[in-house]
Amino acid sequence: MVDSRDIRQHLDGLVARAVAAAVAAGELPDVAVPVGTVERPKDTAKGDFACTLAMRLARSAMRPPLEIAKVVARHFPADATVEPPEVAPPGFINLRLSAAFLQEQVETAIRLGGAYADGAIGRGKRAQVEFVSANPTGPLHVGNGRGAAIGDALASTLAAAGYEIEREYYVNDAGTQTDTFSDTLYARYQQLFGRDTPIPKDGYPGQYMSELAAEIKDAAGDAFLRPEGASCPLELNTIGIELMAKNIRASLDAFGVRYDRWYSEKSLYSPEGLYESAFGVLRANGQLAEREGALWFTSSDLGEEKDNVVVRSDGRPTYFASDIAYHYDKFIKRGFDLVINVWGADHHGHVSRLKTATRALGAADDALQVLLYQLVTLKRGGEVVRLSKRSGEIISLDELVEEVGKDAARFFFLLRSPGAQMEFDIDLAVKQSSENPVYYVQYAHARLASMLARAAEQGLTPEGGDVALLTQSHELGLVREMLRLPEVIELVATTYEPQHLPHYAMSLANAFHAFNDAFKQQDDSSLKVITDDVALTKARLRLVLAAKVALARVLDLMGMSAPDRM
């Protein structure tokens, strides 16, 4: 029995055997056979898989590809998973899965349930996905939502591919932005006591800062008030950051994101801490230099465009220094095999030097992957809304979730490839919510559930159904779509491109809707799931159950709910 996860590899093996047989028969010269030539054709009418071996071999075998294809097809071994191959110009060998194999997949999906389509490429490896990690200096905005959706879905998919996964949020609770934040907070706080204190010129003008100050005043009165002109008391700084972090945590909670760990930047600087260890390594390797009163990471020796400051001349470490210590922890202390940092594109300039630093600390070359997502342009009332904490006017993730719902927001964020800029039209998302693709997918799941329920009312269940009765094109078409899920999971887990998930989900939902409405389209009530033919009904109910498993799985990977009723 061939598992749907391994089908492509299996077909590759059959191709290799066919070539070997052809060579043995003297019909092909003994040439090196390229592997991995079995792929999905764009046009599914051609077959389930297509093999491009003949074209690739044409040059070294010095024969026309069509001829090679015919020879290979002739020697193709008989196999229970596929029909005899068909050859098409200019040299494609098209493969169609057998009904028996497809039927088997229905049983596989039911048996595996929530583990259906799990893969093994990450087996035995530990991976971390760090995402959002926005500064706790303001509420999360819409752009952070994109990072949240991408990071969470990626983590889920890597887990499905066999990785042991940790989700992490890096809390920037140290550094200059933190100081600016607390200076702003303290100014707002003082204003509540009648002082005419302006907020700092690079401060945060948003309304939320005033609200935060008021919240603190309500709880603690004037406990943090210092003589006029004094700087922000440390306790206020701490409390402000904590409250903001709590706010962020609540937003992510509402968005359905659960982290395994919230990692404090400040903790890196504890005595005998990671900062010391990491910089000890760099110092020992001669990659630190003192110059102009500051400490530099001599990254230009390692191929970077320039050196980078890690400790300023006033003695304060830079953000880069924190990140070096943090990644020392990720790779050297905690030993992750793979770390994916999901960052907004505005961090682009930071990627190369961090990778260089990570390698200098001893991590493997490709162990650190930085996934950049382009920033979100928000449209409301036909106008572009600027997204910046500094401008004060932001659309928060909370507002977005409240307006369009967590499922729809996630779906839209995932739909676009991270590298592409995306436009989020709030008015449109709200107004057309009933026509959103997200509802299309969830609706398919609800219909599947209600169909099983309706059958159950008549005493009909999937138990005992014989999938061998599933032979019609509308039935096998649905199975074909289901069995793409393992491939999609592997694709996402190797390319880190989560947009394939929602696209696949739409495709699977469409296959189900088409299956479901086939009897209308063809005006043939014998194509219904529930008919007078009990044996056939039970077989189709097994298919319905299996499709529901697959659809629920992909919704789960995207962090969306799979409703039984809508």
Place this chain on the structure above:
RNA sequence: GCCCCCGUAGCUCAGCGGAUAGAGUGUCGGCCUCCGGAGCCGAAGGCACAGGUUCGAGUCCUGUCGGGGGUACCA
């Protein structure tokens, strides 16, 4: 200036060097005696431009034009 990402249908976007470039939405036309019409089926409509590599280019390379980001002892 230099570096990175992106230019695909009216709009928002998919597309791992392979066959006739897809989806959603919008427009137009069919389908409600029908297991959920939040559905199904069909039509019109497109790879920014110019070279190159390849048996084969939306995909790879070079250049031009356009959008965004980076290029700090900010994060």
